[in-house]
Amino acid sequence: MESKKTSKKEITSKDKQLQNYEVDYQKKPLTTRQGLKVNDTNNSLKSGERGATLLEDFLLREKIHNFDHERIPERIVHARGSGAHGYFELYESIEEYSKAGIFTDTSRKTPVFVRFSTVAGSKGSTDLARDVRGFAVKFYTDEGTWDLVGNNMPIFFIQDAMKFPDLIHSVKPEPHQEIPQAASAHDTFYDFVSLTPETLHNHIWVMSDRAIPRSFRMMEGFGIHTFRLINKEGKAHFVKFHWKPKLGVHSVTWDEAVKISGADSDFHRRDLWNAIEAGHFPEWELGLQIVPEEDEHKYDFDLLDPTKLIPEEMVPVKIIGKMVLNRNPENFFAETEQVAFMPGSIVPGIDFTNDPLLQGRLFSYRDTQLSRLGSHNFHQIPINRPVAEAQNNQRDGHMQTEIPKGRTAYFPNSIGGGCPYLSTVAEGGFESYQERIDAKKIRTRSESFNDHFSQPALFYRSLSDWEKEHIINAYSFELGKCEIKPIKERMLYLIAQIDENLANKVAKNIGLKVPSSVQEPINQAIGADANVEEQQPGEKKIYLEKSPKLSQANMHFNTIETRQIAILVANGFHMPDVMKMTDALEKKGAVIKLVAPHGGTIICDDNMEHKVDAAIMTTESVLFDAVFIPGGKKSIDALVSQSKFIKFVNEAYKHCKAIAVANEGKELLNKSEIQDFDNDEALFINGTPEDFIAAIAKHRNWNRREKAEKIPA
Numbered sequence: 006m007e008s009k010k011t012s013k014k015e016i017t018s019k020d021k022q023l024q025n026y027e028v029d030y031q032k033k034p035l036t037t038r039q040g041l042k043v044n045d046t047n048n049s050l051k052s053g054e055r056g057a058t059l060l061e062d063f064l065l066r067e068k069i070h071n072f073d074h075e076r077i078p079e080r081i082v083h084a085r086g087s088g089a090h091g092y093f094e095l096y097e098s099i100e101e102y103s104k105a106g107i108f109t110d111t112s113r114k115t116p117v118f119v120r121f122s123t124v125a126g127s128k129g130s131t132d133l134a135r136d137v138r139g140f141a142v143k144f145y146t147d148e149g150t151w152d153l154v155g156n157n158m159p160i161f162f163i164q165d166a167m168k169f170p171d172l173i174h175s176v177k178p179e180p181h182q183e184i185p186q187a188a189s190a191h192d193t194f195y196d197f198v199s200l201t202p203e204t205l206h207n208h209i210w211v212m213s214d215r216a217i218p219r220s221f222r223m224m225e226g227f228g229i230h231t232f233r234l235i236n237k238e239g240k241a242h243f244v245k246f247h248w249k250p251k252l253g254v255h256s257v258t259w260d261e262a263v264k265i266s267g268a269d270s271d272f273h274r275r276d277l278w279n280a281i282e283a284g285h286f287p288e289w290e291l292g293l294q295i296v297p298e299e300d301e302h303k304y305d306f307d308l309l310d311p312t313k314l315i316p317e318e319m320v321p322v323k324i325i326g327k328m329v330l331n332r333n334p335e336n337f338f339a340e341t342e343q344v345a346f347m348p349g350s351i352v353p354g355i356d357f358t359n360d361p362l363l364q365g366r367l368f369s370y371r372d373t374q375l376s377r378l379g380s381h382n383f384h385q386i387p388i389n390r391p392v393a394e395a396q397n398n399q400r401d402g403h404m405q406t407e408i409p410k411g412r413t414a415y416f417p418n419s420i421g422g423g424c425p426y427l428s429t430v431a432e433g434g435f436e437s438y439q440e441r442i443d444a445k446k447i448r449t450r451s452e453s454f455n456d457h458f459s460q461p462a463l464f465y466r467s468l469s470d471w472e473k474e475h476i477i478n479a480y481s482f483e484l485g486k487c488e489i490k491p492i493k494e495r496m497l498y499l500i501a502q503i504d505e506n507l508a509n510k511v512a513k514n515i516g517l518k519v520p521s522s523v524q525e526p527i528n529q530a531i532g533a534d535a536n537v538e539e540q541q542p543g544e545k546k547i548y549l550e551k552s553p554k555l556s557q558a559n560m561h562f563n564t565i566e567t568r569q570i571a572i573l574v575a576n577g578f579h580m581p582d583v584m585k586m587t588d589a590l591e592k593k594g595a596v597i598k599l600v601a602p603h604g605g606t607i608i609c610d611d612n613m614e615h616k617v618d619a620a621i622m623t624t625e626s627v628l629f630d631a632v633f634i635p636g637g638k639k640s641i642d643a644l645v646s647q648s649k650f651i652k653f654v655n656e657a658y659k660h661c662k663a664i665a666v667a668n669e670g671k672e673l674l675n676k677s678e679i680q681d682f683d684n685d686e687a688l689f690i691n692g693t694p695e696d697f698i699a700a701i702a703k704h705r706n707w708n709r710r711e712k713a714e715k716i717p718a
């Protein structure tokens with residue numbers, strides 16, 4: 006029962022370019038790589054029917070040789086990801102801030118390729134790890150490629166690129182035993198975090214529901230660093246980039262995340278793919294927080310510090326355009342695996358700042374592509390080719406696929422007519438922003454970066470009760486998995502600097518006390534760098550009591566588009582119940598799946614045959630957003646006799662999802678652990694489709710959570 010939206014797919018300039026490289030093997034003979042037609046690809050050449058294989062067998066050698074080299078190293082971080090094509094469209098020119106064509110020309114549709122990822126896990130790890138998600142966008146602009154390589158959280162763990170290898174080594178599986186995979190809940194990570202208080206802000210976001218999104222399509226994206234926009238007159242403004250999803254920001258619960266990892270570890274990848282295939286193209290709006298250069302020192306935090314965000318209540322996000330993802334890749338390896346993002350890829354009108362994390366990234370990404378893709382010619386791989394024309398005197402090397410003509414590969418030259426020639430700024434030549442610098446060469450951190458507790462505290466204060474509870478549970482789970490007591494105590498001490506009540510609750514759950522001081526062990530371990538007193542001079546600042554925009558409870562809840570609704574049925578289900586509900590749900594863009602005791606087809610009480618979307622043994626409650634149980638005595642008798650249907654309902658209730666039943670459907674609820682049918686705003690017995698739809702749009706009924714926790718599912 007898939008609903009298909011009929012949106013027209015538009016072909017971008019990047020799509021056209023990629024089509025030149027696509028190969029289609031339909032109606033073509035199998036050949037060797039040299040074009041020789043092959044008549045047997047199943048048997049090697051042998052000396053006699055039962056004899057040894059001959060070295061002469063060039064067909065066998067070519068086939069096995071290629072196979073031996075099919076894999077390339079996975080990304081050192083963000084190894085697991087999913088990509089999609091689309092475009093970006095500008096609503097209004099912002100030429101007063103930026104001269105970039107992408108920000109001034111509203112008639113353009115700039116092609117994009119986006120890759121979403123987890124950070125710590127390997128390429129084959131689960132989508133549902135508690136982790137930051139990468140949100141990397143490659144804009145193929147007319148003036149060259151611009152990569153906005155961001156995350157789904159607005160801040161980062163560390164302030165200086167120099168610490169990145171330490172951070173990643175601590176979170177990756179521990180080196181002696183390569184355990185745990187795609188999980189931060191282990192001693193080495195918390196050893197590092199507890200000795201590095203600057204990590205606390207990003208870390209509390211990782212403890213929040215943002216780290217277990219419902220879908221890539223329901224996440225915000227952030228450029229994190231402060232960048233610069235440069236206008237035609239050369240005037241600069243500071244800017245932070247935001248992506249706002251049209252479907253709102255939603256997450257699963259930790260219990261679901263754990264279960265989804267077993268039921269469908271490709272959950273996010275499949276969700277993105279299916280939505281695009283069904284024509285439900287995900288959309289995000291691009292927003293900017295713009296700060297005049299004169300205001301650089303106006304704030305209680307440093308704009309160059311990537312562990313700080315600018316609350317939207319202080320600098321509103323100005324929405325300037327939208328991005329639509331409307332095409333799945335043709336080939337995962339060729340596109341999603343080989344795409345190479347580089348924060349150093351910018352275009353005139355956008356420039357960097359001195360954020361020391363950003364500065365380090367400008368080196369790392371180009372460098373890492375060499376060991377991953379194997380050649381500095383990685384920009385010639387189709388997915389990485391700019392749409393803007395590219396020509397220069399950089400030559401040769403592994404896998405050169407172009408044939409540069411002529412005698413010259415140097416500048417200046419007269420033999421080649423001076424080509425390729427330079428462009429002036431007026432002609433579009435890039436000029437770095439001329440920032441005035443008068444400084445000592447020094448290896449230190451600015452004091453203005455020292456405050457590590459004010460913003461995690463602001464984040465925590467701004468959340469709803471249920472979001473806070475999830476954070477308490479997440480800290481308790483993660484520290485509960487650690488084995489080394491002093492590490493846990495250092496963490497408790499630091500969490501108490503964010504919020505004492507929070508630390509006490511976590512301490513109780515893990516059976517420890519919040520220590521009143523742990524500065525000694527920290528100092529002994531790594532010296533003054535981790536001295537909390539020095540890192541946190543004076544009082545924790547409260548420049549804003551709350552920032553409501555940080556809470557998912559305040560994101561918009563007005564759509565059920567693409568939500569997956571399970572309808573539990575067996576032979577003899579009451580067709581009018583299903584018709585009434587599916588009509589209403591599908592009109593709103595939800596995706597209906599008939600879940601039955603077996604695969605194939607089932608028959609309703611109108612004697613019609615219906616295709617089963619999932620047999621109960623192949624699916625789980627956690628893969629759906631809501632459940633509907635229609636009537637039909639025979640059907641319900643069959644459902645109640647299978648314990649997995651009862652478990653299905655128990656889990657949907659436990660995870661605070663909307664549940665609707667019609668007529669005899671209530672029998673299944675009676676068999677479940679649900680006790681209170683009356684006081685629940687997302688539980689409907691013979692209710693209207695409209696009320697059910699409104700409850701699904703709210704994502705979850707968190708008011709149920711106390712009762713839900715008691716369900717032993």
Ligand code: HDE
Pocket residue numbers: 080081082083086120121122138139140141154155156161165166167169227228229230311344345346362363365366369370371373374
């Ligand atoms: Fe990355 N990061 N990163 N990172 N990062 C990589 O580049 C690095 C950082 C981000 O889908 C690598 O091509 C350093 C912040 C994303 O292909 C590598 C530092 C943010 C992706 C690298 C950071 C990110 C990467 C590994 C500290 C959010 C996936 C493979 C200075 C703003 C891109 C690759 C994709 C990937 C280095 C910190 C986001 C090793 C040194 C901050 C979304 O170059």
